[in-house]
Amino acid sequence: xxxxxxxxxxxxxMTKIAGAVPPDTPKRPVTxxxxxxxxxxxxxxxxxxxxxxxxxxxxxxxxxxxAFLDKLPHVDAIRKRVTEIMSAKTIAYMGLEYRKGTLFAIxxxxxxxxxxxxxxxAIDALDKSRVLVDPNVIDKAGTTTIDWYVPSPDGRLVAxxxxxxxxxxxxxxxxxxxxxxxxxxxxxxVNTGTAGGDLAWLPDGSGFFYTRHPRAGERPxxxxxFFQQVYFHKLGTPTADxxxxxxxxxxxxxxxxxxxxxxxxxxxxxxxxxxxxxxALYLRSPDGKWQRIAExxxxxxxxxxGPSKDLLLTSRxxxxxxxxxxxxxxxxxxDRAQTVIEEGPDTIVTSFYHAPPGxxxxxxxxxxxxxxxGPSELRVFDLNGKRLPGPQQLPLSxxxxxxxxxxxxxxxxxxxxxxxxxxxxxxxxxxxxxxxTLETRSxxxxxxxxVVREFAVSKDGTKVPVNIILPKGTxxxxxxxxxxxxxxxxxxxxxxxxSATRKVLLDQGVVCVVANLRGxxxxxxxxxxxxxxxxxxxxxxxxxxxxxxxIDRGYTSADRLAIEGGSNGGLLMGATFTQHPExxxxxxSHVGIYDMLRVENSANGVFNISEFGTVANxxxxxxxxxxxxxxxxxxxxxxxxxxxxxxxxxPRVDPMQSRKMTARLQAAASADLPILLRTSSDSGHxxxxxxxxxxxxxxxxxxxxxxQLGIEYRAK
Numbered sequence: 001x002x003x004x005x006x007x008x009x010x011x012x013x014m015t016k017i018a019g020a021v022p023p024d025t026p027k028r029p030v031t032x033x034x035x036x037x038x039x040x041x042x043x044x045x046x047x048x049x050x051x052x053x054x055x056x057x058x059x060x061x062x063x064x065x066x067a068f069l070d071k072l073p074h075v076d077a078i079r080k081r082v083t084e085i086m087s088a089k090t091i092a093y094m095g096l097e098y099r100k101g102t103l104f105a106i107x108x109x110x111x112x113x114x115x116x117x118x119x120x121x122a123i124d125a126l127d128k129s130r131v132l133v134d135p136n137v138i139d140k141a142g143t144t145t146i147d148w149y150v151p152s153p154d155g156r157l158v159a160x161x162x163x164x165x166x167x168x169x170x171x172x173x174x175x176x177x178x179x180x181x182x183x184x185x186x187x188x189x190v191n192t193g194t195a196g197g198d199l200a201w202l203p204d205g206s207g208f209f210y211t212r213h214p215r216a217g218e219r220p221x222x223x224x225x226f227f228q229q230v231y232f233h234k235l236g237t238p239t240a241d242x243x244x245x246x247x248x249x250x251x252x253x254x255x256x257x258x259x260x261x262x263x264x265x266x267x268x269x270x271x272x273x274x275x276x277x278x279x280a281l282y283l284r285s286p287d288g289k290w291q292r293i294a295e296x297x298x299x300x301x302x303x304x305x306g307p308s309k310d311l312l313l314t315s316r317x318x319x320x321x322x323x324x325x326x327x328x329x330x331x332x333x334x335d336r337a338q339t340v341i342e343e344g345p346d347t348i349v350t351s352f353y354h355a356p357p358g359x360x361x362x363x364x365x366x367x368x369x370x371x372x373x374g375p376s377e378l379r380v381f382d383l384n385g386k387r388l389p390g391p392q393q394l395p396l397s398x399x400x401x402x403x404x405x406x407x408x409x410x411x412x413x414x415x416x417x418x419x420x421x422x423x424x425x426x427x428x429x430x431x432x433x434x435x436x437t438l439e440t441r442s443x444x445x446x447x448x449x450x451v452v453r454e455f456a457v458s459k460d461g462t463k464v465p466v467n468i469i470l471p472k473g474t475x476x477x478x479x480x481x482x483x484x485x486x487x488x489x490x491x492x493x494x495x496x497x498x499s500a501t502r503k504v505l506l507d508q509g510v511v512c513v514v515a516n517l518r519g520x521x522x523x524x525x526x527x528x529x530x531x532x533x534x535x536x537x538x539x540x541x542x543x544x545x546x547x548x549x550x551i552d553r554g555y556t557s558a559d560r561l562a563i564e565g566g567s568n569g570g571l572l573m574g575a576t577f578t579q580h581p582e583x584x585x586x587x588x589s590h591v592g593i594y595d596m597l598r599v600e601n602s603a604n605g606v607f608n609i610s611e612f613g614t615v616a617n618x619x620x621x622x623x624x625x626x627x628x629x630x631x632x633x634x635x636x637x638x639x640x641x642x643x644x645x646x647x648x649x650x651p652r653v654d655p656m657q658s659r660k661m662t663a664r665l666q667a668a669a670s671a672d673l674p675i676l677l678r679t680s681s682d683s684g685h686x687x688x689x690x691x692x693x694x695x696x697x698x699x700x701x702x703x704x705x706x707x708q709l710g711i712e713y714r715a716k
Contacts (some may be wrong), residue, residue, distance in 0.1 A: 020068070022675065023060040025663040032597070035618045039597060039631065043663045047598070047656040049648075054659070058648075058679055061662065065643075065676040072703040074713035078504070079699045081715065085500050086695050087111040088443035093423065095148070095354070096403040096411060096438070099155030102177070104132070105438070106146065113142025113690040117149055117160065119177055123411070123425060126437050132180050133160050133173075145688030147191050148198075148354040151177070152205035153262050159199050159208065161191045166649045166684025168193030172210065174235075187239055189213040193651025193685065194604045195228040195253070196353045200260040200267060207234040209245060209267055211256045225603050225651070226252045230269060246282060246290055247271075253607045257352060261305040266329055268303055268311070272352065276610020277301070277491055277528070281313075283332055293332040300334070301350045306361045307383070312340065314350055314359060321524035322348030324359065324368065324385070340366070340385040347371040347524040349493075356401050362408040365428055369399060371493050373523055374453075374465050374516040378402065378412050380426070391426050391433045394419055396451050396467070398495035411436070417469050417514075418446045420498045444503040448472050451496075456515075456549035459541040462530075465516040466546050467496070468555065471506060476554030481510045481709040482561050484547060488517030488539035489568035490611055491528040501698055507716045508706060511555050517542040517572075533613045534623040540575040547576075547583045559585050562705055566590030567653055567685065568611075574629025574661060577640050586708035587642040588701050591653045591685050594661035596628035597621075602654035633664045641673040643704045645697060647683035655679060676704075 027042040048054055069075070087110045094115075095106040103123065108115040114136050120129035135144040147161035147170040156177055161170035170191030174184045190210050191197030199210040212231040214224050229247030233239060246269060247254060253274040260267055265286035272279050279301055281294040294300035299317040306312045309329050314322055315337075324341040327333060341348075349358035349369035358369040365388070366381040378399040380390035393399060394416045401413030401423060408428035415421035422439035426432075450472050455463040474480060483505060487494055494514055505512055516522045519531025519539040531539040547563070550556050561584050565573045570592015577587050597615050599605040613620030625631060633639075642665065646658040662677040669675055678700060683689040689697075706713050 020672075020674075022064050022666045023057065025057065025667065027667075034597070034615050034621050034625070037621075037625065039625070041595075041598075042667075043660045046659040046663060047601075047654075049656065058659065058677075061659075061677040062679055065678045068674055068676060069678070069700050069703060072707045074706070075699065075703045077715050078703050078706070078713060079695075081504055082501060082698050082702065083695055085443050085503065086691065086698065088500075090441060090443050090500065092421065092440040093438045094401065094413075095356075096401060096423070097149075097151055098403055098405050098411075099151045099153065102151075102155040104149065104151050104155075104158065106149075110691055112136050113692060114145050114688070117146060117158070123423075123436050123438065130180070132158065132177065133175055135162065138162070139164070141682075142690040142692065143682050143688070147687070150199045150201065150208075152201045153203055153260075154205055156205060157183070159187075159201075161197060161199075163191065163688060165682045166647050166651075166686070166688050168651050168684060168687055170197060172199060184235055185237075185239055187233060187242075189215055189224075192225045192228075193687075194225040194607055195255045197228075198256060198258045198354070200258040203260065203262040203265055205235075207232060209258050209260070211258070212242070222603075223252075226606070228254050228256050230256060230258065245284070253609075255352070255607070257302075259304065261329075264305075264309060264329065266305070268305065270302055274607040274610045275490055276532075277525075278610065283311075283329070291332065293327070294334060298334055302352075302358070304357065304359055304361060305329075307363050312359060312361055312366070313337070314348055316525055319343035320526050321346065322350070324348070324366070340383075341368065341381060342385070347521060349376060349521075356403065358402070360402050360404050360410060362404060362410070362428070365408045365410075367402060367410050367412075369402060371495075371522060371524075374467060374493065374495060374514075376400070376493070376495050378426075380428075389431045391424060396453060396496055398497065400495075411438075415498045416496045417451050417467070417498065417502075418449060420500075440498075442498070442500050444500050446503065446506070449506060454549070454553070456542075456545040458518075458538070458545040460538070462518065462538075462542065464518070464542045464546055465522065466549060467514040467516070468550075469502070469506070469512040469514075470555075471509075474511065474555075478551070478554050478557040478560075480556050480560065481508070481711055482513060482550060482556035483510055483705065484513040484515060484543075484550065484561070484563050485569070486515040486517050486543050486546070486563070486565055486572050487567075487569040488519035488531050488542065488572055490519070490532075491521035491525070492568075493521045501702075504702060505705075508711050508713060510705075510709075510711070511550075513546070513550060513555075515543060515546040517546075519568075532611050534619055536612065536623065537627055539572060540579060540627060543572055543576055544580050544583065547580070551583075558583055560709055562586045562588065562709060564588040564590075564701075566592065568593065570594070570653070570657075571596075571629065573642075575627050577642065578629045578632040578634075579627075581637055581639045584640045586640050586705065588645070588705065589642060589658075590645045591647060591650055591655075592644070592657060592661070593653055594628070594657050595630040596624040597631070599657075602656070604652050605654070630661055630664060633661075633668045635668040636670045637668065638671045639665060639669045639673070639675075641704075641708050642675050643701065644675075644677045645680070645701075646677070647680045647685065647689070649682070649684040652685040673708075674704075
């Protein structure tokens with residue numbers, strides 16, 4: 001009987017997709033009671049990806065979306081232009097590491113599907129570079145990606161985390177630098193899309209400390225992406241014999257970063273409690289003794305080893321924008337910490353998940369990244385915290401890619417909305433900064449385009465930065481199409497970023513806007529805390545204020561305005577169009593979160609409790625329920641058109657979020673506007689997505705935008 005019911009259901013779905021009407025979605029109500037409040041959920045059944053009827057529903061939604069997207073005007077011309085730009089042999093470099101005369105870098109070189117690892121002898125010797133690890137050779141389908149890599153101290157070996165199809169579930173493989181051959185044993189389950197992963201070599205390269213997730217049989221299946229711990233592996237030995245080091249008493253949602261000090265053999269472990277910005281630090285001496293040097297309440301964010309057997313710590317204790325303090329490794333007591341760099345008006349940048357460091361110490365210098373409300377810059381200090389002449393930056397630009405060289409010099413990258421990224425070398429002895437050959441040459445340029453920075457005023461009077469990219473001379477008559485991006489969460493700052501495909505939008509007269517909302521880190525921890533937990537509504541108010549600002553200033557109008565965001569930015573999209581459906585014409589929402597009462601039931605959702613809160617807490621439940629987009633879709637409302645995009649293998653935001661939101665919105669929307677769900681079978685949250693899939697996603701998004709905003713595409 002069940003097979004007959006399922007067959008009938010699939011047949012009905014496939015019949016519906018032939019026309020403009022989306023597939024029917026049965027309601028199967030489930031009621032939960034939270035703190036005395038009964039909440040009905042009609043689409044709980046769409047959460048179970050293992051259920052055949054859910055997969056049939058998803059396939060039918062994909063077919064419905066394709067029937068609409070493939071027939072959009074000028075889609076072939078749009079695909080031709082997008083493919084020209086994204087497939088151009090435009091080389092980009094990232095993730096640089098230096099080891100005793102050898103440089104390693106991740107190289108992106110379309111039309112190859114995935115970036116790959118190269119090695120070269122010097123900054124000015126790129127012509128002598130060679131490929132070390134190429135996922136495009138390992139996997140002809142183009143779905144294997146490098147999560148991260150760590151060279152040994154002598155550069156002789158390199159450990160590489162590889163994962164497939166956007167899962168971010170990475171095993172570590174070892175490669176010999178001189179030959180590019182994979183050698184020795186594979187270390188399983190080092191990286192996941194929930195807790196990430198890391199590795200630090202012994203100074204002599206004979207083994208390494210690494211983050212280890214439970215393996216099958218060690219814990220229940222539901223816990224295999226949790227309980228990250230630190231283990232040690234000696235080269236040439238079975239991984240089953242690896243030695244436990246630290247973490248049995250860590251939180252279930254621990255996220256760990258490790259750093260080795262090669263001169264002393266000291267190991268620093270930084271453990272984050274989920275994604276909410278609470279950190280504890282531990283130090284291991286060469287004789288194997290561990291001591292905790294900072295706990296969550298101490299407000300230490302990160303640390304790095306200094307040149308004089310000391311630790312340099314980024315602290316927010318009494319300094320919400322950050323300060324740098326120093327403690328001796330021999331006696332690492334915070335109560336005796338000396339302040340090296342005082343808190344200032346700008347925010348010291350911290351990093352995690354293999355992002356380039358925000359603080360680097362050399363023999364005589366401290367290099368510190370600062371966030372300036374969106375733009376960022378690199379500053380130089382002596383070891384006592386005195387400001388020194390430093391790198392020159394582009395206006396409204398973003399600095400990053402900080403890489404330590406021998407002596408006191410460093411490499412760093414710089415980019416802006418209009419200039420592609422390039423690496424620069426700072427010579428500490430001369431104080432000069434020079435551009436290197438490690439630069440991206442864009443297939444397009446932006447003549448006649450300018451960036452205007454303004455400030456919208458939010459509901460409570462807060463000034464919100466608005467970065468507007470548009471052709472010079474654009475009339476402010478309210479007739480321009482506009483696309484506005486935002487995020488607002490986790491203390492993440494939206495810095496100026498170059499995008500070659502933005503050229504396609506600008507050529508069609510689209511005004512491109514990036515909003516720096518509360519919840520981010522643009523103005524330090526207070527800016528973040530004003531937009532998380534029970535204050536999350538401030539983020540949505542900020543974004544609404546930005547949209548109204550653009551309309552009031554004549555940049556666009558509500559019927560020519562589109563918004564786009566992903567992940568936490570997808571939540572922003574959902575909250576915006578459910579709270580202010582009259583403000584926008586169309587919405588693009590990638591891998592978003594919409595049912596805020598069920599987030600923590602997914603694997604990675606538990607990591608997000610420190611950012612969003614939990615339904616177990618009555619005050620946090622009320623805040624979550626008050627803005628949860630899924631629960632505020634009202635039947636008969638004229639909502640904007642929406643294109644939802646998700647990846648079937650997403651380890652960070654469960655795709656069921658997009659499925660449920662699509663179903664509820666399709667059932668409730670009154671206007672004859674498309675509500676589409678596009679699910680990619682070979683991608684996840686975005687990391688590791690093959691070039692071909694990224695091209696197709698971009699084509700679908702642009703074709704949808706142009707048609708919905710009434711833009712007649714003109715080939716350039």
